[in-house]
Amino acid sequence: MDRKSDEPMNQKKTKTEKARERALLWRFLRGSKGWFLLSMVSAAVTALADMVSPQIVRAAVDNALGGKTANLPAFAMRLAERAGGWAYLGEHIWIMALAILAVAAVKVAAQYTFRVSNTRGAETLTKTMRDALFRHIERLPYAWHSQHRTGDIIQRCTSDIETLKSFVSEQMTSIFRIVVLLALSLTFMLGMNWKLTIIAMLPVPYIILRSVHFHGKIGKAFLDCDENEGKLSDIAQENLTGVRVARSFGQERRERERFEAQNEYYTGLWMKLARPLAQFWSLSDVLSGVQIMLIVVFGSVFCLRGEMTAGEYIAFLSYGAIMTWPVRMLGRMIAEMSKAGVSMDRIAYIMEAEEERETGRSLKPEMDQDIVFENVSFRYTAEGREVLKNVSFTVPAGTTLGILGGTGSGKSTLMLLLDKLYELPEGCGRITIGGVDLKDIETAHLRRNIGMVLQEPYLFSRTIRENIAITDETMSLDAVREAAKAACLDETVMDFAKGYDTFVGERGVTLSGGQKQRAAIARALTQHTPILIFDDSLSAVDTETDAKIRAELERRFGSATILLISHRITTLSKADQILVLDRGEIIERGDHATLSKAGGIYQKICDIQSSSVGEVGA
Ligand SMILES: Nc1ncnc2c1ncn2[C@@H]1O[C@H](COP(=O)(O)OP(=O)(O)O)[C@@H](O)[C@H]1O
Ligand SMILES: [Mg+2]
Structure with a gap:
């Protein structure tokens, strides 16, 4: 359960990385942008409605009931005139109540539109991301797959996508709404009393700055949680897949303990987060309380001094109450955004892995030709040991090549190279089919023409x-x-x-x-296919069936070029040519008749196997 060192997780993102991730997100947003735009517009309308009703209350208190002419915008005054003037409105205060109801109706409609468009956008986005990831993962080279843990990949395709979805559909729209709300309330408040506005707004920058600071700190912890969730699902997945091994070896307890240990560690990480989170929220609560208190205290003073009307005082209190939620939310949204940043990294890590590509001339030659390995050397990783050393051989078209060799001698590697599942680097020799370098053969064409049994x-x-x-x-x-x-x-x-x-x-x-x-x-x-590869594919078949299958193969596929890997001499004996591989090197070659008398490893294995009862006469 070691950490993958190749994942660019904990480093600070560079500018180009950020730009790339933004471009990627933009690509994911294809198809859902319109919905999100609509949801943002509706969010803005909702915010505006929120801001307008306190103004109606204020006009009702001051202008209609109080008989004053407060500084309402011109259009509001004109509207009041058209409705019969302030005095008339004062006598028929239900008209003002109706106005509030109308604003509420607008808000409800906007909220409805918001929900619908936001959900549509969110689901479209998730679908686009899932499709893009799956399509990409399918095209990643075999080498990439063999290096990455399934549980981790699956987690990136599920919970990281969820996180990104809520980033766009919840955090982004919420932040937009909050900014609109703050800007609007600032405008309305300034229009009434600039001194009280400044006082009411005093705690806001502090609350926001604190949350930004907090989000910086908590991001690392979220990252840890995510990675450990991946490890947990890895253990679970591994055990579900290997349930038979675990049971038959009586390993349930150990596996359970392993799972529980990881689960406890993972849970502990979240637990550890509880305290700073709770502190943060409590402090935000206190600060919001302070904000309301400031409005109450200074608002009363200004009212008593006659610097402010009762209607304005009430409106101020409403704005204070309306702002409490968004200001606190802003902190939370920013905190959640740090999770999205992490998920974006993790998804980008997959999306930026290079897909299998045609590097050569994409030729489609006939494949019923000679297969030639020329001085092929190979290592899986730059630091790893040489798995194949200077391997050369030719398989004439239509003949059968047998390969014998201990485990780890590089037999499967030869086949993976032939199928271009691993790329042979420059200067490490050449593999050709009918004289055409494998690099220049279109991968799909190559694989279509090779029947491989792993x-x-x-x-x-x-x-x-x-x-x-x-x-x-x-x-x-x-x-x-x-x-x-x-x-x-x-x-x-x-x-x-x-x-x-x-x-x-x-x-x-x-x-x-x-x-x-x-x-x-x-x-x-x-x-x-003109080429058939059997990589130890008869190992679990009894000798008799093995012989039958080979006979059938010969009868039906006489013309195919066959590469046959086996540790069974009887399987190999009919091959036109046999290679004996040892630690990546060919140490013997020839046909059965020659090799079985050559006094080498082949003969030794031959002797052992022919003396063991099970193999006789097969
Ligand atoms: N994906 C891989 N990454 C690193 N080493 C590998 C990988 N696959 C195989 N090897 C190593 O390469 C060597 C040859 O493996 P392989 O070709 O599978 O042997 P064989 O099929 O003869 O048993 C082994 O030592 C094995 O550990
Ligand atoms: Mg093998």
């Missing part, structure tokens, strides 16, 4: 038929069965009650290792 076959949670016909949903059952027959799987499947429609994996049948391997072989065979 060491650890993976079946999706679908039916057997869907698993075999993975490349083509419309494949006929006959074609599926044809491939399954070649892989010696047909009989087994026909024994299942639902045959090829049997569901595999979770909530379906669990296939044995050998059955899975055969399904994977059948899957590769459906494609009728």
Whole structure:
């Protein structure tokens, strides 16, 4: 559970990084911008309505009832004239009440529009982000996937997206609304009494500055929480996937303890946050109280001195009360924004990972040609050890190459390189098919023409038929069965009650290792590729079936170029050419007849295997 050092998490963002992230967010906002714009306009209208009703109350108290002519804006005076003049309004005060009701109706309509447009915007945004992430992740190189933890990636695609969504749909719109509200109330208050405005506004900058400071401090803690949540889901995910191993080795307790330890640590992180958060909120509460108190005290004094009317006093108190919420919210929104910054980093980290790209000339040569490895050397990481050392061999078209070698000798690496799942760096040799450098062959074309059965076959949670016909949903059952027959799987499947429609994996049948391997072989065979790779794909199949499958392969795919990795001599013996690989180097090569008498490792393994009863006669 070590921390990934390659993730640019804790560093301060540079300007270009920030600009890139902004551009990315802008890209995500495609399709939802309009909704957010509408929601902001409605938020502004709501804020305006909030500001207007205290003014109506003020006019009712001062102008209509108090008989004074306070400095109302010209349009308000004209409106009052048209309604019959202040005296008339004073006698019919219900008209003023109706005006308040009308403003409230406008506010309700604006709020309704806000909710609808905001939700639409938020959901559209989430969908766009999810799609973009998934599409991108699918195109990331295999090397990237093998370096990153699934739990962490999934967390970035779920909770980080949620955080970003609420950043745009809640924090951004709220901050906009708060700023509008503050600006409007400042304007209205200044229009009534500038001295009391300054006094009322005194605590506001302090509250805002404190929250900004607070958000700076708390950001790091949120980051920690997020990373540890990822680790927690990692443990959970790993255990769900490996449930059989955990059970059969009686590891439940240890795994539970591991989970509980991480869970406790994670919970503790949030707990630790509780105190500063509570302090922050309490202080904000106190400051808001102080603000109201200032208005009450100084407002009374100004009223008594005749510098202010009763209506203005009431309006001031309303503004003070209206502002309490937004000013405090501003702090919270800024605090939440720091979470969004973190999530943005984490999503940008994925989005900025380079997709698999065509670097060469994207040629589409015929693939039923000779495969040549020329002085291929390879290491997975710059600091890592050399996994392949100066490997050279040729597989003539239509022949079978057998590869024997201990675990970790680099057999799978050879195949991954041939499938361009890892890029061969400059100066590390050359792989060619029909004389064309692999770099210049279009990746999709290459992979379409290579049928690869991996060491650890993976079946999706679908039916057997869907698993075999993975490349083509419309494949006929006959074609599926044809491939399954070649892989010696047909009989087994026909024994299942639902045959090829049997569901595999979770909530379906669990296939044995050998059955899975055969399904994977059948899957590769459906494609009728000119190149076939079997990476230890017969290891879980008994010797007899192994022989049958090989015979079938020979019969049906005589023309294909086959690369066969196995630790079973019987599997390899019919190959036209056999390589023995040891720690990344080819130490023996030749056909079975030669190698089995050469006195090397091959002969030794040959002797061991032919004397063991299980392998005889296969
Ligand atoms: N993604 C990887 N990153 C770093 N090292 C790796 C990676 N995959 C394999 N290796 C290392 O490369 C060596 C060769 O691996 P591999 O080709 O899978 O061997 P084989 O298939 O012969 O068992 C092993 O030492 C293995 O630990
Ligand atoms: Mg391997």
